[in-house]
Amino acid sequence: MLEQTVKKILNAKVYDAAIETPLEPAAFLSRRMNNQILIKREDLQSVFSFKLRGAYNKMTTLTPEQLANGVICASAGNHAQGLAEAARLMNVKATIVMPKTTPDIKVANVRARGGKVVLVGDSFDEALAHAKKLETEKGLTFIHPFDDPDIIAGQGTVAREILHQHTGAPIDAVFIPVGGGGLAAGMAAYIKYLQPQIKVIAVEFEESACLAAAFKAGKRVTLDQVGIFADGIAVAQIGQHTWKILRETVDEVITVTSDEICAAVKDIFDDTRSITEPAGATSVAGMKKFVAREGWEGKTLVTISSGANTNFDRLRYVAERAEVGEHREAILSVTIPERPGAFKQFISIIGKRAVTEFNYRYADDAEAKIFVGVRISSNEERQELVQALRNADHPVLDLTDNEVAKSHIRHMVGGHAPNIQNERLYRFEFPERPGALGKFLNTLGGNWNISLFHYRNHGAAYGRVLAGIQVPGKEMKDFRAKLDDLGYPYWDESDNPVYGVFLS
Structure with a gap:
């Protein structure tokens, strides 16, 4: 399988659309960590991510009839921009189905490249289902964001460039961000086929770690819930094609927190003056965690700055959390x-x-x-x-x-509420769209009193909410059923120590 994938990578047609991005030394980070840290600057592509490679390569394999009918995809943003640009360059109509929670900057960039945007649902899975429906109804050709051999081959050209660009000390490890696994599968196949001594470390956001879950289970699994802070890699299940490659080529999977990602965004900025999106900094976050754990020094380590499509107002949150993450x-x-x-x-x-x-x-x-x-x-x-x-x-x-302390308590000034009875404390993630609060209130139906409410927007696709709700013990079963019907991610924080100190 590796040989077949490598042949596809060597024959991939990407450079009519993509550029060969530089492999840059990270001087500050290297000195701090006593290793040579290199950053592959995929954020410098015209669509500010590596996704253009796979999308264009796939487009070159379509028949004239398929190109004439048009193409369609479902994407949280970066694949959408890549496909829209590839379609523009080839004068092909592209329909892009995106979740309603997609950052505005990604939606605007797709439209600027001539893509027709259809916003559906809160998650990638909902967008995917609608895209598949349109594919059948309108005779469009579906271009998968990651789980396609030609997409994988296009992304694998990143590894081909790294191995011929690097001329110094041998590379000891490459750290690759993982969502559905297209980039990781292509890169890992190429690296392990040509230089199997190089460690390939996959890095995932801890709230969307579908590859780590697959390794643990020994098969592909679907996550019950996916955090979308790193929206570019917010995927619930690793791809079928990508899993076949990754299970044979990845040496280890590392998961990182949102705070660690924020710190990595700052690290990349310090060395490159480029601001990556959270998914784009995941590789650096994983590298730092691995080096700290293993005590590595004097090694040559490659990371991927995989994308820079982020909303400006998200930077407030990133800057706030970077100090904690570091x-x-x-x-x-x-x-x-x-x-x-x-x-x-x-x-x-x-x-x-x-x-x-x-x-x-x-x-x-x-x-x-x-x-x-x-x-x-x-x-x-x-x-x-x-x-x-x-x-x-x-x-x-x-x-x-403590997540409640970092996201809410530090922004709240108040005292105790001695007369409040049967209060439970819950943390929610509301989709950042009109009507989200109304849906929350309508679902509760006025049955339970809200005694505390704090909302925190940080420029992401969801808002952080802390709510105190008075629920008598005998009504807890009905209350939890209502929360499940609501469909918003939630956590019971009633036993959180900050509740007793600052809020109860």
């Missing part, structure tokens, strides 16, 4: 006595560390609860600070890895 900020809840001089003593323990935020509201005459962010240099320094505060008899709750 372990440069500690987020703490500290209890100090409510008396004169207590603040001064607290600040003396913080010392010369920069305070990134400080939230306080009077609660009672005995104790004060403080929510504070402190600039740190490492996890070790965070632990030292926490211990110093505890040694001074200041109880500390470390919230650095």
Whole structure:
């Protein structure tokens, strides 16, 4: 199978549309990590991602009749732009079905390239189903975003370029982002066929890790829920064709968090002055995690900057979370006595560390609860600070890895609600579109009182919501059934320690 895929890669017709992108040293990142880090700059393609390669290569295999009838695809954005550009270059009509949650910049770019955009559903699967329906009704040719041998071959040209561009010390590992697996399958096949000693590490966002799930199960599985922060790789099931290749060629799958991805976006910016989308920085995030775990030094490591299609307003969230993802900020809840001089003593323990935020509201005459962010240099320094505060008899709750604290509590100022009964705390992800809140309220049907509500927009395809809802115990079954009917991802945070400290 590898030989057949490699032959397709060698014969792939991509360069009438795509360019050979540079393989650039990441000077700052290399010095920090004591390794030679190289970044393959696929964000420099005309559509700002590698997807143009596979789309154009597939288009060159179609018959004149298929081209005359037109093509169609379902995509969250990057494949859509790639296919629209390929179709424009070949003077072919393209219909692009995209989820309603697709970032505006991707929709605008598809239309700018002459693609007809149809917005359907909240997820890729819904868009895919509609695209398949239109394919049958209108006689269009469906171009799959990843699970097609010609798409895989087009994406595999990235690896072909890397191996002939690099002339220094031998490459030790290549880190490849994975959604449906088209890029990873093409690259892994080429690398393992020509230089099997190079480690191929697949990197996934932890909330859409369909390849890791497939390896664990020994077969392709469909995830029950997919997080769409890294929308370019938000896929629920690895492809059938891609799985056949990846299960034989990938040495390891690493999953990364949204905070780690945000930190990687900053790393790439520091070295290239380019702002990648979250999916585009996943490879760098995985590389950093692997090196920290293995203690590698003096190695040559290749990462892929796979795309730069992100909404500008998302950068607010990325910048906010990058410090946490890089372990440069500690987020703490500290209890100090409510008396004169207590603040001064607290600040003396913080010392010369920069305070990134400080939230306080009077609660009672005995104790004060403080929510504070402190600039740190490492996890070790965070632990030292926490211990110093505890040694001074200041109880500390470390919230650095607490999602509710990072997304909501740090933006809320308030006190306790002593008269609230039967309150449960839930965290939701609302699709970022008109009517989402109305659907939430209509589904609950006025049966339960909302006692707390905080909404946080960060430029993604969904908004983060924290809600307190009064639900008597005997009604919990009916309440959860309503939440399941709603269809929005949700988490019960009633046992989260921040609830008792700041909200209850």
